[in-house]
Amino acid sequence: MAPTYFNEMYQNGQVRPPYRHLEDWTAAMPAELRSLKQAEAEALFRRIGITFAVYGEGGDPDRLIPFDMFPRVFTASEWARLERGIKQRARALNAFLVDVYGRGEIVRAGRIPARLVYQNEAYERAVAGIVPPRGVYSHIVGIDLVRTGPDDFFVLEDNCRTPSGVSYMLENREIMMRMFPALFRESRIQPVDRYPEILRRTLASVAPTKCDSDPTVVILTPGHFNSAYYEHSFLADLMGVDLVEGQDLFVEGEFVWMRTTEGPKKVDVIYRRIDDAFIDPLCFRPDSMLGVPGLMDVYRSGGVSICSAPGAGVADDKAVYTFVPEMIRFYLGETPILQNVPTWQCSKPDELTYVLENLSELVVKEVHGSGGYGMLVGPKSTKEQIAAFAERVKADPGNYIAQPTLALSTVPTFVDQGIAPRHVDLRPYCLVGERVELVPGGLTRVALKDGSLVVNSSQGGGVKDTWVLAE
Amino acid sequence: MILSVLHVTTYRYDTPVRGVVQSHRLTPSSFEGQKVLRWSVEVEGGLPGGGYRDGAGDWVQSHSVRGPVSEITVRVSGDVETRDMAGVLRGHREHVPPEAYLRETVATAADVALRDLGQAAVTGARDPLDAAHRLAAAVSEAVAYVPGATHAHTTAAEALARAEGVCQDHAHILIAAARSQAIPARYVSGYLLAADAIPHEAAHAWAELWVPGLGWVGFDPANRCCPDERFIRLGSGDDARDAAPIKGIARGPGSESLDVTVAIQSVQQ
Numbered sequence: 001m002a003p004t005y006f007n008e009m010y011q012n013g014q015v016r017p018p019y020r021h022l023e024d025w026t027a028a029m030p031a032e033l034r035s036l037k038q039a040e041a042e043a044l045f046r047r048i049g050i051t052f053a054v055y056g057e058g059g060d061p062d063r064l065i066p067f068d069m070f071p072r073v074f075t076a077s078e079w080a081r082l083e084r085g086i087k088q089r090a091r092a093l094n095a096f097l098v099d100v101y102g103r104g105e106i107v108r109a110g111r112i113p114a115r116l117v118y119q120n121e122a123y124e125r126a127v128a129g130i131v132p133p134r135g136v137y138s139h140i141v142g143i144d145l146v147r148t149g150p151d152d153f154f155v156l157e158d159n160c161r162t163p164s165g166v167s168y169m170l171e172n173r174e175i176m177m178r179m180f181p182a183l184f185r186e187s188r189i190q191p192v193d194r195y196p197e198i199l200r201r202t203l204a205s206v207a208p209t210k211c212d213s214d215p216t217v218v219i220l221t222p223g224h225f226n227s228a229y230y231e232h233s234f235l236a237d238l239m240g241v242d243l244v245e246g247q248d249l250f251v252e253g254e255f256v257w258m259r260t261t262e263g264p265k266k267v268d269v270i271y272r273r274i275d276d277a278f279i280d281p282l283c284f285r286p287d288s289m290l291g292v293p294g295l296m297d298v299y300r301s302g303g304v305s306i307c308s309a310p311g312a313g314v315a316d317d318k319a320v321y322t323f324v325p326e327m328i329r330f331y332l333g334e335t336p337i338l339q340n341v342p343t344w345q346c347s348k349p350d351e352l353t354y355v356l357e358n359l360s361e362l363v364v365k366e367v368h369g370s371g372g373y374g375m376l377v378g379p380k381s382t383k384e385q386i387a388a389f390a391e392r393v394k395a396d397p398g399n400y401i402a403q404p405t406l407a408l409s410t411v412p413t414f415v416d417q418g419i420a421p422r423h424v425d426l427r428p429y430c431l432v433g434e435r436v437e438l439v440p441g442g443l444t445r446v447a448l449k450d451g452s453l454v455v456n457s458s459q460g461g462g463v464k465d466t467w468v469l470a471e
Numbered sequence: 472m473i474l475s476v477l478h479v480t481t482y483r484y485d486t487p488v489r490g491v492v493q494s495h496r497l498t499p500s501s502f503e504g505q506k507v508l509r510w511s512v513e514v515e516g517g518l519p520g521g522g523y524r525d526g527a528g529d530w531v532q533s534h535s536v537r538g539p540v541s542e543i544t545v546r547v548s549g550d551v552e553t554r555d556m557a558g559v560l561r562g563h564r565e566h567v568p569p570e571a572y573l574r575e576t577v578a579t580a581a582d583v584a585l586r587d588l589g590q591a592a593v594t595g596a597r598d599p600l601d602a603a604h605r606l607a608a609a610v611s612e613a614v615a616y617v618p619g620a621t622h623a624h625t626t627a628a629e630a631l632a633r634a635e636g637v638c639q640d641h642a643h644i645l646i647a648a649a650r651s652q653a654i655p656a657r658y659v660s661g662y663l664l665a666a667d668a669i670p671h672e673a674a675h676a677w678a679e680l681w682v683p684g685l686g687w688v689g690f691d692p693a694n695r696c697c698p699d700e701r702f703i704r705l706g707s708g709d710d711a712r713d714a715a716p717i718k719g720i721a722r723g724p725g726s727e728s729l730d731v732t733v734a735i736q737s738v739q740q
Contacts, residue, residue, distance in 0.1 A: 301520065
């Protein structure tokens with residue numbers, strides 16, 4: 001049976017209300033104009049400098065992520081529900097982090113296995129007992145969502161460490177507004193350009209108690225060879241904060257300092273885009289050249305805040321993911337607004353048996369993998385690929401989880417032959433500090449290949465502007 | 472017993488270094504087996520950072536030296552009143568659950584030989600405490616105390632294969648064997664009053680195993696005993712590197728040489 005996909009623009013031959021303007025817009029755009037506009041968009045992206053490093057495929061590693069001009073649209077009421085669900089999840093994930101580095105009530109209550117938490121690679125014993133300012137471990141929570149029907153949204157995964165891609169949300173909007181100003185006059189689209197300001201305020205709101213003046217915020221990047229370096233410098237620019245590498249910072253006495261031409265300047269909040277293992281060679285990997293020696297001692301004694309806080313990764317592990325609805329019930333006493341995708345843990349023998357018997361229908365992922373690498377999409381794979389993947393799963397079952405292949409919704413997308421439906425997902429960025437905030441929008445990723453369900457940019461995915469209409 | 476400690480560590484650099492940062496676990500643990508009467512940690516020319524008690528209950532204090540310097544001395548001295556607790560770490564406040572000490576590290580990764588050692592030792596044990604004692608005894612049997620046979624980066628598997636080592640190796644092997652049998656285990660650094668009472672070139676180390684009902688219990692396979700009133704406990708970690716009393720880093724091209732003296736004496740009351 002061929003699955004049916006929810007088309008976000010057309011239903012039963014009718015255009016759904018939020019897409020009404022876009023029907024006229026495409027009707028009024030002949031093919032020549034479209035290719036002209038597409039070239040213009042590409043030139044804008046090239047000039048601004050958004051490229052994305054793609055590894056392991058040879059060729060030019062700094063390539064453009066394909067931008068599709070056809071926007072994805074949500075109504076105000078659709079978004080209102082998503083927003084409640086996303087904020088609920090972000091609050092629960094942070095409550096979980098404070099708990100497992102504190103008394104571990106959720107484990108004591110038997111609601112999540114101790115092994116999954118305390119033997120997890122991402123559990124940092126070094127931060128046990130620490131409650132970061134305002135009880136926030138994950139300040140930027142990227143929640144990956146897919147849609148399968150008018151009211152059916154599923155969370156694919158949570159990203160509690162340093163989710164990337166928000167620069168595309170901002171750039172896509174900027175470029176659409178430059179190219180199609182009329183569209184933005186006709187439709188009432190909620191702005192996303194306050195994101196950098198809200199991020200700045202969020203980061204400043206978690207300054208450590210030892211900070212008694214206007215906090216100095218910096219972004220710590222691994223450097224220009226990192227695939228998301230463009231985003232790091234872009235956000236630093238928009239927030240008006242310094243972009244630094246490990247060598248620009250040093251520890252002296254109770255604080256972290258930044259080298260500047262006017263002498264050392266105290267740093268209060270570090271938005272780091274470096275993994276835990278690399279941020280302090282004294283505490284974690286001794287061979288790391290990217291971090292700041294002594295940083296963790298300053299952090300743990302309350303001299304600096306680190307965002308996301310070290311150890312936040314234990315909440316977004318794909319095996320822990322299964323328990324997020326439980327966290328929402330346990331910490332918030334609420335019913336989860338957004339659903340999880342049913343997930344099989346290959347670490348459990350009976351579930352492994354099921355997974356191995358049904359590989360051709362499932363999506364199988366590595367527990368710690370990301371970026372669409374090391375995954376199997378059963379229905380899109382050959383017998384040989386499935387057999388090879390089965391061997392990998394059998395060799396290390398605990399490293400894999402499996403999910404049903406979801407009927408991802410589609411949005412019209414410009415393709416060589418005209419306009420065709422392509423599968424999409426959505427990553428909104430929830431900011432958690434003194435307040436929990438979400439700009440109306442996110443990054444819509446689109447699988448450009450016909451029939452493909454893999455939207456990752458490293459696997460040939462593209463991006464779209466994401467609109468949330470005003471009431 | 473009252474133990475008097477003088478522990479002096481000197482780092483010398485052949486060319487001056489800058490930006491020295493050190494993280495110290497050099498303060499005796501707070502539990503029923505020991506009480507600090509007098510204690511000081513001095514770093515010449517060092518600027519103290521914010522100290523804090525970590526989740527495992529250790530007091531951690533950092534020091535930084537801007538430099539350039541070609542020598543740094545860390546001088547630890549004090550008196551501690553100790554009691555024989557038969558190795559039991561009673562009254563020690565910590566946040567880390569024992570399950571967090573089941574993960575392997577490079578130094579404590581279990582190979583087949585370590586797993587076999589662990590399996591053979593616990594087979595037939597009457598209870599968890601008995602299993603822990605059998606494990607410690609098995610390690611003492613398997614590895615002779617031979618200074619100089621191993622180095623700071625020798626892993627548990629390598630030391631067991633050699634059947635020789637020092638206290639660090641004994642502790643690593645015991646930890647690896649215990650974890651292979653799902654018994655939480657950790658590395659402990661501290662001081663020991665030696666029978667000969669002459670100054671040594673290194674501090675001491677042993678292991679703690681989690682025994683349900685008792686909590687953390689120390690075992691010193693190098694000395695075939697559980698820590699008693701001759702021991703002073705400083706701090707713990709996953710392995711020797713993690714639990715090191717002094718971790719440090721300095722910027723500069725030069726090479727570093729290290730000079731350590733540890734003198735522990737019992738003071739007449």
